[in-house]
Amino acid sequence: MLTLSEETAGALGLQTGARAAAWSATGRLLRRVAPLFLRCQPQDLGLASEIKSSHFERPALFLYDRVQGGVGLTDLLYQGWREVAEAALAVVHGCACAQGCPACVGPIEECGPDGKRLVGDVLEHLLGTGVFEPADPEEGLPGPQPEAAEAAPEGAAEA
Numbered sequence: 596m597l598t599l600s601e602e603t604a605g606a607l608g609l610q611t612g613a614r615a616a617a618w619s620a621t622g623r624l625l626r627r628v629a630p631l632f633l634r635c636q637p638q639d640l641g642l643a644s645e646i647k648s649s650h651f652e653r654p655a656l657f658l659y660d661r662v663q664g665g666v667g668l669t670d671l672l673y674q675g676w677r678e679v680a681e682a683a684l685a686v687v688h689g690c691a692c693a694q695g696c697p698a699c700v701g702p703i704e705e706c707g708p709d710g711k712r713l714v715g716d717v718l719e720h721l722l723g724t725g726v727f728e729p730a731d732p733e734e735g736l737p738g739p740q741p742e743a744a745e746a747a748p749e750g751a752a753e754a
Contacts, residue, residue: 597676597721599654607716609654610646617713619644620706621683622656624699624714628683629658633671640668677722684718687711 599609608614622644630637641661648655660668672679690699695711703710 597656598651601653603720604654607713607720609713613707614709614713615646616705616707617710617717618646618654620700620710621714621717623701624683624686625656625679626658628686629672629679631682632675632679633668635668680718680722684715684722687715687718
């Protein structure tokens, strides 16, 4: 499970309009990349994404073991989350599309018109490698002052 604080989600602009779709797109990309590291089938992992989790009251991504009884995939994912996130970020940066496509974060209709950039911002934030511009809630566009990303996911718990 990955979570973001309300402040970070607000700064990234994930809670406004079509931008919320980028949070789900981040989860779908992680779910698509993770089997390469876990040596499992893509359908062995499930995904639930909530822009405001009823339990945590903040954005949460749940990647879970769909095999009945579990086979330890979530434990492996928890231990190797950084490698998976780095690979997902490489997919975003390596794709030649401008806004998103089925090969990276998903089509614009699913991830929103700013989806590719926002998914990259979320992954960079989680990895502690990026700088992003806080969203201006008035305009729904990035604001003028960059803000440094944090060094690790804000919330992670074992499944």
